[in-house]
Amino acid sequence: xxxxxLGLQGKIVLIIAVAVVSVVAVSTYIAMLLTxxxxxxxxxxxxxxxxxxxxxxxxxxxxxxxxxxxLRGLRQLEHNFPSITxxxxxxxxxxxxxxxxxxxxxxxxxxxxxPDIQNYNDYQxxxxxxxxxxxxxxNYWIMGTTIHSNGRSIACLNLKVSKLHLSEITERxxxxxLLVTLAGLGFLILVIHxxxxxxxxxxxxxxxxxxxxxxxxxxxxxxxVRSHDEIGQLAERLNRMLARIENFNAELAQKxxxxxxxxxxxxxxxxxxxxxxxxxxKTLARSERLAIAGQLxxxxxxxxxxxxxxxxxxxxxxxxxxxxxxxxxxxxxIIERQIDSIVRTVRQLLSWTRQFDLRLEQVDVRQxxxxxxxxxxxxxxxxxxxxxxxxxxxCPRVYADPGYLQQVFLNLINNSxxxxxxxxxxxxxTRFQDSEKEVIIEVEDTGIGIAPDTLQRxxxxxxxxxxxxxxxxxxxxxxxxxxxxxxxxxxxxxxVGRGTRFTIVLPVDCREQIEATSAAxxxxxxxxxG
Numbered sequence: 001x002x003x004x005x006l007g008l009q010g011k012i013v014l015i016i017a018v019a020v021v022s023v024v025a026v027s028t029y030i031a032m033l034l035t036x037x038x039x040x041x042x043x044x045x046x047x048x049x050x051x052x053x054x055x056x057x058x059x060x061x062x063x064x065x066x067x068x069x070x071l072r073g074l075r076q077l078e079h080n081f082p083s084i085t086x087x088x089x090x091x092x093x094x095x096x097x098x099x100x101x102x103x104x105x106x107x108x109x110x111x112x113x114x115p116d117i118q119n120y121n122d123y124q125x126x127x128x129x130x131x132x133x134x135x136x137x138x139n140y141w142i143m144g145t146t147i148h149s150n151g152r153s154i155a156c157l158n159l160k161v162s163k164l165h166l167s168e169i170t171e172r173x174x175x176x177x178l179l180v181t182l183a184g185l186g187f188l189i190l191v192i193h194x195x196x197x198x199x200x201x202x203x204x205x206x207x208x209x210x211x212x213x214x215x216x217x218x219x220x221x222x223x224x225v226r227s228h229d230e231i232g233q234l235a236e237r238l239n240r241m242l243a244r245i246e247n248f249n250a251e252l253a254q255k256x257x258x259x260x261x262x263x264x265x266x267x268x269x270x271x272x273x274x275x276x277x278x279x280x281x282k283t284l285a286r287s288e289r290l291a292i293a294g295q296l297x298x299x300x301x302x303x304x305x306x307x308x309x310x311x312x313x314x315x316x317x318x319x320x321x322x323x324x325x326x327x328x329x330x331x332x333x334i335i336e337r338q339i340d341s342i343v344r345t346v347r348q349l350l351s352w353t354r355q356f357d358l359r360l361e362q363v364d365v366r367q368x369x370x371x372x373x374x375x376x377x378x379x380x381x382x383x384x385x386x387x388x389x390x391x392x393x394x395c396p397r398v399y400a401d402p403g404y405l406q407q408v409f410l411n412l413i414n415n416s417x418x419x420x421x422x423x424x425x426x427x428x429x430t431r432f433q434d435s436e437k438e439v440i441i442e443v444e445d446t447g448i449g450i451a452p453d454t455l456q457r458x459x460x461x462x463x464x465x466x467x468x469x470x471x472x473x474x475x476x477x478x479x480x481x482x483x484x485x486x487x488x489x490x491x492x493x494x495x496v497g498r499g500t501r502f503t504i505v506l507p508v509d510c511r512e513q514i515e516a517t518s519a520a521x522x523x524x525x526x527x528x529x530g
Contacts (some may be wrong), residue, residue: 013192017185024181026173036170042165043083044141047161050081051145056156058147064089064155067100070167074102085140086160089147099155139163203231207238219246233518304342312339358485360511362397363405365439369428372409376417384423385416392431398439399509400486408479408490410444415475419500437508438488444501450494459494487513 052075056063074087086103141161146153206223213221219242223235318334373380373387380387416426424446431440450458461477483490487510494500507513 001227012196013189017189020185020188021181024177024185027180028177031177032170032174034171034342036166039166039169043161043163043166046081047141047143047159050077050084051143054145055145056089058089058155058157064099070099071102074100078102083161085162088158090156096401112494124405164365198229199229200231202387203235207235209240210242211492214245219249222272237429270461281367290291308339308342312336315339351499358401358404358514360399360401360514363400363402364397365394365405365430365441365506366391368399368402369408369409369430372406372413375410376413379417379428380413383417383420386418386423386425388425388427390427392429394509395430395439398506399511400506405481407484408482408504409441409443411475411479416443416445416447416500419445419449422497439506439508441504441506442501443504443527446499449496449498450492450500451496455492455494459490466470485514486510 049105054073057073058070064070070089072090077087086101088101089099091097091099140163141159143159143161144442145157145159147155148155203223203226210221211224213219214439215264222239223241225232225235225239315332315336319329319336322329331360413426420426427442427444429440429442432438433440459480480490483504483506486506488504488506490504492500492502
């Protein structure tokens with residue numbers, strides 16, 4: 001983690017910690033040097049005092065006559081004063097013979113054998129009877145003390161004093177100071193952390209939270225003012241700024257809402273006017289188209305009605321006479337079916353071009369659907385189509401023309417059968433929508449489905465997806481016209497490979513909305529073969 005990524009608290013704590021550690025490290029080093037010097041001086045003074053004390057005890061010449069007693073005394077000295085690692089007693093010069101030594105025989109403290117020292121007389125000062133020499137490695141002192149008796153020098157005492165314990169003492173002091181320093185540094189960091197948490201980090205975090213809320217379009221949040229210092233003043237200024245922004249946004253939102261409401265009202269009004277204009281144009285165009293188509297259909301039916309009657313009569317006569325044998329009878333049957341197809345097409349065209357003369361009565365939609373299924377049951381069984389019924393509860397009767405309404409149901413059932421040539425499931429549902437006072441009928445199949453581009457055109461006249469000669473494309477157009485004349489609606493939903501669902505919505509009572517008169521059936525005035 002780089003210093004740039006640290007937070008304000010981390011940076012300040014790090015700076016303080018580095019400063020404190022640096023100061024403590026320097027002060028500890030200086031203290032270590034001074035402590036070592038003081039301990040060294042104290043050890044040196046104590047060693048000198050011990051050397052003088054022993055020299056005074058050995059001023060009696062008889063004390064030097066028993067080396068065993070002298071050796072025990074020196075060993076007791078080493079025990080009492082651990083810094084003294086060796087004590088040797090020599091006769092005075094010029095003989096300079098070893099009397100007793102507490103060390104190994106090959107490590108006798110002969111001063112004249114020490115490097116840079118020629119003999120005892122070289123370092124003995126006239127005004128002093130003690131000398132001290134540092135060993136070449138600096139770890140020991142060699143202290144020489146003259147032993148006097150009756151005003152003359154009778155022997156010398158050489159002590160080897162170790163400095164190694166000074167390092168141990170110094171290390172313990174340094175370790176103690178280091179532990180105290182670390183404890184103090186930890187306490188300092190804890191105090192700084194608590195201070196930042198209470199006085200800086202907490203308020204700053206709260207202000208950041210408030211700003212995040214404001215960024216999320218929630219301007220009601222406010223930062224708590226905890227103090228009157230710079231942080232508290234910053235929180236107070238932030239609260240005042242948010243309050244002004246909130247008031248400004250409220251005023252702006254109110255103005256936008258008023259303008260939006262006015263715009264929505266005008267858009268609705270414009271939409272309503274456009275819809276009325278569109279419906280008017282569509283009604284006019286449809287009326288013109290129906291009028292023209294009606295005239296053409298009536299003329300066409302009249303023109304082809306008489307020839308069809310004549311052809312149909314001759315075909316029936318030839319069939320009764322058995323002309324042509326079995327092969328001729330089969331051809332006459334084909335001709336008669338084609339004549340019937342022409343008659344149905346012309347009648348559907350006539351039906352589409354006129355207003356239906358509805359004879360309204362209360363109709364049980366469920367019973368009418370059952371009757372339609374009964375009429376279609378042979379074809380349904382032949383194509384292995386399973387019928388599922390789902391009748392809604394409390395479904396009231398509707399005012400409708402049962403003949404025309406059944407024509408719509410039969411047309412939808414026939415279309416479903418055509419969509420399931422190898423079998424499937426036909427589901428018919430009814431339900432009552434009390435809030436709108438409407439009865440909803442759904443006819444759903446599991447057939448091949450209808451492509452989206454085709455689905456948009458299925459209610460157009462003369463549009464069909466069936467093979468040539470199997471449909472004129474008027475069935476759904478007539479069904480749509482019948483439902484519309486009942487002041488209802490019909491829509492289709494489909495998914496290729498999954499099936500199609502037709503939904504019919506009929507008002508319970510449409511009598512007040514339907515005009516009392518309608519056009520007379522055109523085919524009653526035209527001589528079509530029956």
